[in-house]
Amino acid sequence: MNQRPFPKPPPAEPPPEEAWLKRTDRSEVGREPFFCGRDAEYEVFRNAADSLRSGYVGGGTMIFQGAPGAGKSALMLECMEAVKRHSTPDDPWVAVSIWPETLISAVQTIRIIVQAANTESERLAKTAPSTIAGKLEEYLKLGRKLCQELSERGVAAAGISVGGKPEAINVLDSNLLSQSVFTDCAPLLEKFHLVVFVDEAQNTPVAGTTQGVIGCLHNPPSNISLVTAFFGLSDTQQVLRECGLSRFADERLVNLEPLSMDDASGSFRCLLDTYYTGTEEEKVLWVNALAELSQGWPQHINRIGVAAGRVARTNEGRLERLLLAQALDKGTERKNDYYVGRIEAGSNRAWVYKRLALAAGKKEGEFVDTLSYDEVDLLTETARKRKEESIDEFLTNALHAGLLAPARGMLDHYKIPIPSFGDFLRSLPVEPPQVL
Numbered sequence: 001m002n003q004r005p006f007p008k009p010p011p012a013e014p015p016p017e018e019a020w021l022k023r024t025d026r027s028e029v030g031r032e033p034f035f036c037g038r039d040a041e042y043e044v045f046r047n048a049a050d051s052l053r054s055g056y057v058g059g060g061t062m063i064f065q066g067a068p069g070a071g072k073s074a075l076m077l078e079c080m081e082a083v084k085r086h087s088t089p090d091d092p093w094v095a096v097s098i099w100p101e102t103l104i105s106a107v108q109t110i111r112i113i114v115q116a117a118n119t120e121s122e123r124l125a126k127t128a129p130s131t132i133a134g135k136l137e138e139y140l141k142l143g144r145k146l147c148q149e150l151s152e153r154g155v156a157a158a159g160i161s162v163g164g165k166p167e168a169i170n171v172l173d174s175n176l177l178s179q180s181v182f183t184d185c186a187p188l189l190e191k192f193h194l195v196v197f198v199d200e201a202q203n204t205p206v207a208g209t210t211q212g213v214i215g216c217l218h219n220p221p222s223n224i225s226l227v228t229a230f231f232g233l234s235d236t237q238q239v240l241r242e243c244g245l246s247r248f249a250d251e252r253l254v255n256l257e258p259l260s261m262d263d264a265s266g267s268f269r270c271l272l273d274t275y276y277t278g279t280e281e282e283k284v285l286w287v288n289a290l291a292e293l294s295q296g297w298p299q300h301i302n303r304i305g306v307a308a309g310r311v312a313r314t315n316e317g318r319l320e321r322l323l324l325a326q327a328l329d330k331g332t333e334r335k336n337d338y339y340v341g342r343i344e345a346g347s348n349r350a351w352v353y354k355r356l357a358l359a360a361g362k363k364e365g366e367f368v369d370t371l372s373y374d375e376v377d378l379l380t381e382t383a384r385k386r387k388e389e390s391i392d393e394f395l396t397n398a399l400h401a402g403l404l405a406p407a408r409g410m411l412d413h414y415k416i417p418i419p420s421f422g423d424f425l426r427s428l429p430v431e432p433p434q435v436l
Contacts, residue, residue: 006049008042009081011035014274021309025302031077034270034305037263038075041254045079045229048252049086052193052227058219060249062229063201065236066256067417068402069299069338072231075256076197079229083195087120089128089136093193094120100204100232103213103243106178110185111150113226117192118143142188153181178212179221186222194226201232202239202400211244218245234399234406255408258296258418265291271305276312278319286319286327293331297418299338304331339424345401347394350425352383353403355432357416357425373412376404382433 014020014033041064048060064072083095096116102108118140125136182189196217204210217228230236237253259267268290272283290308294300307330315323343350359379360369371379377391384394395414398404407413416422 006046006053006086007082008046009078009085012081017275017309017313021306021313023302023306031081032074032302034267034274035074035078036267036270037259038071038078041075041256042078044252044254045082048227048229049083049193049195052195052225055225057223057225059247060227060252061218061245062227062252062254063237063240063248064229064231064254064256065202065234067234067399067405068342069297070256070417071259071298072256073199074298076199076229076231079195080197087124089124089132091193092120092124092136092191093195096194096196098196098198100198100201103198103217104205104207104209106174106181106209106213106216107150107153109213109217110181111147113194113196114143114146114150114185114188117188117194118147120192139188139191146185146188150181150185174209174212175215176212177209178216182216182220182224183222186224189224189226190222192225194224196226196228198228198230199232201230202236203232204230204239204243206239206242214240214243214245235396255406257408259298259301261291261296264294264296264301267301268294268305268308271309272319275309276317276319282319282321285321286324289324289328290331293328293335295418295420300331300335300418303334303338307331307334335420336424339421342402342421343425346403347389347397347401348380348383348387349430350428351430351432352380353398354425354428354430355379356404357422358432360416361422361426370407370410370413370415371404373414376414 009031012031012033012035020033044062044064048062051060064075066072080095080097083093087093094113094116096113098109098112102112121136121140121143125133125140128136198204204214217226220226230240232239234255237248258264265287268287269283272278272286278286286308290304294304308327311323311327311330312319343353346353356371356376356379359375360371373391373395376395380391380394384391395404398414399406402417404414405417407415416425
């Protein structure tokens with residue numbers, strides 16, 4: 001068995017300067033050109049992949065969760081790239097991207113996995129030696145046959161009646177159906193190491209049919225060499241628990257926090273070294289100031305980097321001290337735009353979140369302070385009554401909007417995920433009504 005160490009992906013190629021500077025959000029491109037840090041988080045993925053390569057199958061499901069803008073999708077793309085780079089004709093690996101909504105159907109889920117295996121077989125066969133290419137062509141032939149069968153099976157399994165409503169499937173039937181579908185495709189899938197990536201995993205449907213699919217992704221039948229990585233918002237683990245995934249592997253749950261200042265500085269340093277001119281003293285000054293403004297938050301690093309790049313670009317790429325203040329002003333504007341978007345995504349008026357920030361900010365020490373479930377319940381009671389919203393509904397929305405995040409290591413406690421976001425909320429020109 002091939003025992004090559006599972007690598008980190010190579011650095012992403014930076015996009016053309018003008019194209020990069022026209023970006024308005026990090027979601028507009030694929031891999032981050034100046035991705036930096038996340039070594040500990042990547043090591044969780046690497047260990048799971050190494051375990052899979054060594055023949056350990058089942059139970060190694062990974063969960064990477066965090067507030068919006070924490071860099072989940074960027075990390076996922078780095079892991080996917082590592083899988084693609086590791087794949088060879090004699091040791092094929094397949095990175096499979098699946099939308100969470102697909103997990104409600106075993107047939108559609110496995111069909112996407114088979115299609116990804118077919119695509120990799122076809123790619124590897126083009127450069128493989130003739131002896132191995134023949135095997136890959138056989139895999140591709142079998143995979144195409146399975147795709148056709150799955151398409152026909154999917155139509156039959158949809159159970160569409162004249163009224164257009166699918167027939168109900170109970171949990172037991174779902175488990176049996178999922179195991180059957182995975183087992184039927186095992187003759188092909190056993191030929192590959194499969195890594196399934198589910199982004200936005202907090203949107204996984206909590207339904208009886210989903211339980212069987214997730215069960216097979218967590219513990220695949222017939223010794224299929226497969227591991228799954230879920231990437232989602234801060235309540236992803238809870239959603240997957242509701243979908244039947246109750247036994248999580250040790251050290252496979254990752255809560256994404258801000259990057260260290262060293263990693264944030266490294267990202268800005270790569271950017272400035274690639275595109276802009278200036279003395280070493282000027283570069284260090286810019287790097288330190290931009291990293292401090294970002295507070296290590298990946299979404300901020302991207303927005304501030306683009307804003308600073310635009311300032312430098314309009315001044316012939318120079319990194320003069322007098323231009324730094326302008327770059328910081330533009331970066332602050334982009335940060336605040338992000339915060340406004342988070343508030344608009346919330347289920348309540350801005351003063352509700354200001355009240356939470358004020359309550360947390362009154363505590364002693366650095367702004368890493370937390371609010372308990374009961375404190376959030378009390379502070380939001382008036383606003384929630386107006387909307388007939390429960391505390392659990394409020395918390396789910398606040399987590400998804402990035403207004404709150406679970407406090408690491410503290411059950412039923414929450415915090416504002418970015419210190420400067422707390423400052424922004426406390427400075428809002430709205431006055432919360434008094435708690436009755």
